[in-house]
Structures are given as structure tokens and as C-alpha cells.
Amino acid sequence: MARFDVYVNPDAAGRTLIPYLLDVQNDHVRGLQTRVMVPLWHASMVPTPVTDLNPSLEIADQRLIMDTAALGAVPLKYLKDIAGNLATHQLSIQNALDVLFGSY
Secondary structure, rough: OOOOOOEEOOHHHHHHHEEEEEEEEOOOOOOOOOOEEEEEEEHHOOOOOOOOOOOOOEEEOOOEEEEEHHHHEEEHHHHEEEEEHHHHHHHHHHHHHHHHHOOO
């Protein structure tokens, strides 16, 4: 597991709105049984995203919105299917986290 990996949402019913979860946890934190994840919503389901807080990202030819304020811990046992990695968007992802936590 690596920071910025994108996983298929393990909740089959929730995939309609939130198809993926983005791993934002630092890779140096080890030994936990969870990873900090951010939901990635279908862009069409988010009427007015806050520009810096909710960046638009793309994975598997789908436009997605990062719901930064909804981040949470997900048990490792549920994170099975990797859909890709968004490390190329590190600046916008980190900026969104900084906006949420006031580190800007």
C-alpha cells in the first residue's frame, strides 16, 4: 500500500456515487491496521465543489472529485482492488489536505 494509491470502494452499494477511495496516509507510518482514505465522488454527483478543497482528478477515464473533508480510516482488510495511483497529482491533493487542516 502506498500513498496516493486509489482503491475500488469496497462497499458495492456505495460505488454508484463513490467509486474509489484515495489513500492519503504517509508511507512512513507503519504497523497500523487502517489507512486514511478520502472518498472520490463521480464529478456529476458534486454540484459545486470548493476549488482548493475538492480538486478534480481522473482515474480510469472517469472525472472524480476528492471529498477531502470526508476523509477517514479504513481497515486494511477492505482495501483489495487497486485502480491506479494519483501521485502525479500530489500538489493538488496535498493542497486540499492543507486547506482542510489549515497548513497553508
